[in-house]
Amino acid sequence: MKLLPLTPDGQTPVRVLTIAGTDSGGGAGIQADSRTMALCGVHACVAVAAVTVQNSVGVSGFHEIPPETVAAQVRCVVDDIGVGAAKTGMLASTAIIEAVAAVCTEVGIGRDKPVPLVVDPVCASMHGDPLLHAEALDAVRNTLIPIATVVTPNLDEIRLITGIEVVDDPTARRAAEALHALGAQWSIVKGGHLRTSASSTDLLFDGDTFLEFSSPRIDTGNDHGGGDTLAAAIASALAHGWSVPDAVAFGKEWVTKCLEASYDLGAGHGPVSPLWRLRHP
Numbered sequence: 001m002k003l004l005p006l007t008p009d010g011q012t013p014v015r016v017l018t019i020a021g022t023d024s025g026g027g028a029g030i031q032a033d034s035r036t037m038a039l040c041g042v043h044a045c046v047a048v049a050a051v052t053v054q055n056s057v058g059v060s061g062f063h064e065i066p067p068e069t070v071a072a073q074v075r076c077v078v079d080d081i082g083v084g085a086a087k088t089g090m091l092a093s094t095a096i097i098e099a100v101a102a103v104c105t106e107v108g109i110g111r112d113k114p115v116p117l118v119v120d121p122v123c124a125s126m127h128g129d130p131l132l133h134a135e136a137l138d139a140v141r142n143t144l145i146p147i148a149t150v151v152t153p154n155l156d157e158i159r160l161i162t163g164i165e166v167v168d169d170p171t172a173r174r175a176a177e178a179l180h181a182l183g184a185q186w187s188i189v190k191g192g193h194l195r196t197s198a199s200s201t202d203l204l205f206d207g208d209t210f211l212e213f214s215s216p217r218i219d220t221g222n223d224h225g226g227g228d229t230l231a232a233a234i235a236s237a238l239a240h241g242w243s244v245p246d247a248v249a250f251g252k253e254w255v256t257k258c259l260e261a262s263y264d265l266g267a268g269h270g271p272v273s274p275l276w277r278l279r280h281p
């Protein structure tokens, strides 16, 4: 696979800003984003939106950061450091989504802006524990997705956001169209959770053309943080100046390698791991 270039020692790498939640277990959220970004040759900047109390078994609670503090983190990073792409993950509430959308628009992050934005509309953990208040779904639909350069929901999130149950290729295409109609410039429908074939196919749609990205299905229970890792890899490739289709192709290969390298951790689901990149020439 074609990897993203690592910056020579002493040179400033490209930067990506992740606006998301922390995972005390170190498997998903900001911890997964930062690991993938570092191993994609990117300096990760971080705007913390929520702190989760989490291990491999589940999420037992979370603390929301005040919306104005989330927005202030975004503004101060962009003003001083500058970023080549941004990514949202767990945003928890309507108030945080509205603050993030407003500051992104103000500083030039989002579709039709200088800095592309990957929106991972995180709703719940793989254990089913909520990471977004139910009433914030309207803000996801009407405020967050309309500023997305790329939106990357999983099948559960697609059902909550669009009402569409993706079970096959025609329903996946309908879901991609529905996400695009909500205002995302590009929509992705991830096939990883559609356990009907030996391969996993993601669908990318720009309102005109469907592109497909397939990989072998990696059967592992250790897939915690997989969605974050895909979106972080796409954002990293965009920051390196890659096109959206090239960035999505890269993200798909990246997360497949990370699933192959995943490991056991605790009594529940272990994390996908980008650490294979350390041993790769």
Ligand code: PLP
Pocket (backbone or CB within 6 Å): 020, 021, 022, 023, 028, 029, 030, 052, 054, 089, 090, 122, 124, 125, 126, 127, 131, 223, 224, 225, 226, 227, 228
């Ligand atoms: N915790 C945080 C903070 C997250 O952002 C996410 C996912 O985006 C998760 C947990 C859930 O990850 P998973 O669905 O891989 O368990």
